[in-house]
Amino acid sequence: MLEARLQTGALLKKVLEAIKELITDANFDCSDNGIALQAMDNSHVALVALLLRHDGFEPYRCDRSLALGVNLVSLSKVLRCAGNDDIITLKADDTADVLSLTFENTDNDRISEYELKLMDIDSEHLGIPDTTYEAVVQMSSAEFARICKDLQVLSDSVQIDVTKEGVKFGAKGELGSGAVTLKQNGNVDKEEEATLIELQQNVSLNFSLKYLVNFTKATPLASRVSLSMSSEVPLLVEYKMEAGYIRYYLAPKIGEDN
Amino acid sequence: MATSSQQRICIGPKVPTHADNPITMLLPCPSSGLPARYVIQDGGLYEMQMVDSEGLRSWFVGDTIQSDGALYLITPFDPVFMLIPILDTMRQKTADAEGRFLMLEGIFGSCSDQYPSLRHLADLKNIDKYLALVCDVRDSKSASMRTFRLDDEKVMEWLKKKVDVFVSKFETIPALVDSIAYTESLPEACRSEAITQSALKLISANLSDSWATKLSANYQFPELDKLESRTQLPNMSDYGKRSGMDLDDEPKAKEVKKPKMSVGQRKLAKASTAGMKPMTSFFAKKT
Numbered sequence: 452m453l454e455a456r457l458q459t460g461a462l463l464k465k466v467l468e469a470i471k472e473l474i475t476d477a478n479f480d481c482s483d484n485g486i487a488l489q490a491m492d493n494s495h496v497a498l499v500a501l502l503l504r505h506d507g508f509e510p511y512r513c514d515r516s517l518a519l520g521v522n523l524v525s526l527s528k529v530l531r532c533a534g535n536d537d538i539i540t541l542k543a544d545d546t547a548d549v550l551s552l553t554f555e556n557t558d559n560d561r562i563s564e565y566e567l568k569l570m571d572i573d574s575e576h577l578g579i580p581d582t583t584y585e586a587v588v589q590m591s592s593a594e595f596a597r598i599c600k601d602l603q604v605l606s607d608s609v610q611i612d613v614t615k616e617g618v619k620f621g622a623k624g625e626l627g628s629g630a631v632t633l634k635q636n637g638n639v640d641k642e643e644e645a646t647l648i649e650l651q652q653n654v655s656l657n658f659s660l661k662y663l664v665n666f667t668k669a670t671p672l673a674s675r676v677s678l679s680m681s682s683e684v685p686l687l688v689e690y691k692m693e694a695g696y697i698r699y700y701l702a703p704k705i706g707e708d709n
Numbered sequence: 710m711a712t713s714s715q716q717r718i719c720i721g722p723k724v725p726t727h728a729d730n731p732i733t734m735l736l737p738c739p740s741s742g743l744p745a746r747y748v749i750q751d752g753g754l755y756e757m758q759m760v761d762s763e764g765l766r767s768w769f770v771g772d773t774i775q776s777d778g779a780l781y782l783i784t785p786f787d788p789v790f791m792l793i794p795i796l797d798t799m800r801q802k803t804a805d806a807e808g809r810f811l812m813l814e815g816i817f818g819s820c821s822d823q824y825p826s827l828r829h830l831a832d833l834k835n836i837d838k839y840l841a842l843v844c845d846v847r848d849s850k851s852a853s854m855r856t857f858r859l860d861d862e863k864v865m866e867w868l869k870k871k872v873d874v875f876v877s878k879f880e881t882i883p884a885l886v887d888s889i890a891y892t893e894s895l896p897e898a899c900r901s902e903a904i905t906q907s908a909l910k911l912i913s914a915n916l917s918d919s920w921a922t923k924l925s926a927n928y929q930f931p932e933l934d935k936l937e938s939r940t941q942l943p944n945m946s947d948y949g950k951r952s953g954m955d956l957d958d959e960p961k962a963k964e965v966k967k968p969k970m971s972v973g974q975r976k977l978a979k980a981s982t983a984g985m986k987p988m989t990s991f992f993a994k995k996t
Contacts, residue, residue, distance in 0.1 A: 472973020483763065492977060493970075495987040505765075512765075524971055577992035607981055661980035665973050685991050702991065704984040 455508040460539035469669035471523040479519040498700040507694025520572035584679035585652040586613040592676040596667035657704040666699040721783035734826030752834030756786035790915040796859035810856035875908035899932040
């Protein structure tokens, strides 16, 4: 059985907002280690991997590995019934028929209980190896969201060029063209806004902006985002949380001259 | 069994009252080669496994609480599994030479830089007999001059026998019978293949990859392969994870109506994925 109590319910709400725009149904794989989810979007060109580690919950208990098949739209609807300050407790027994959610509000002694029907989902897990990327850019997550939104006006795809001087996001379309360049800086005053680049080799890759904009739904989860790139392998967009992460992988567009 | 002043909770075999103190030691795990904990007591080899609580659980012992919540399991371990990889490295077989014969001390003595505890294996009861099961033995005039060299054919014979023993005892172990429950509605030929396959997997769990591949080359599962092409069989790793696995699930899946898409997904549906390869071409499916 699973029992996981989360002090800040807002976290779970934000996590759901971040993944429900990409995937419909998915298994929450619960184990000793925490709650994990891995799923691909309908076109199979993007993948999301979520981990909520056990130490993010207090208490966390999972005696046996469980796969909870959830429709994410339904779950996010139920979570909308929870306040941002509510304590959320997730419970499921070994049969994994329903997921019970309890929202406790300590201010006005309100307790609400919901049960969500679960389903059997055939999921294929992909083994994602730990790789060293040619370029890793760490930047403000809000800045990344803004760049993607702005460039979407011009084109459906963005070219990301990383050199040791900085990272350039460029888009070209019928309307015209545009580019945003962020210089590498170790801005000590505003650590949250600094752009940091670790580079083995310059990279230049094209990605679908619609997908990147979709990934930025995770912006409320973390103030920083890291973009890891190597030529001809999927881009990794990672938002790190206090006890866990949300990682998006996106296949590059190959053979397109922008 | 208290190995030190620290108390642990442990399930192990019954120990005679006058038995020697157990020796716990690190030895290379036969399948991975990584260090793992083993116990020798009264000339027998035991494998020690720990169910780690990662600090999340503790034990009640009488009226006290013990903070170490781990459970230790000590089970007899066939020394031959341990011997195969050691002998394999020690004989120094090359493409054109069969390798060298070694005396008992030579086998466990010189390779002990990383694992000094290996020398304890030489003290196991009937170690000569265990070695003879998988080795060519050369007897010199005095018994103490016996030398051994791993013999691939003997190893295969022994492993196959081991599989046979497992198959014959299979039905007596409920957990194993449950693991092949999916074959209940299938023909007998299929079921017996599933039993052999399961036994093979359990034996291979104690072998290095190269030996496991060699062993499995001796077995074919035509009926299961036929079945596999029709439906995906649950493998051992699924066992225990999913309850109520039902092969009749397939027709139901078709009735499921197309799930509604969220706003973001509808937007993505319009996105051009030209020039983008699917994730499965970058990352391999887990089996």
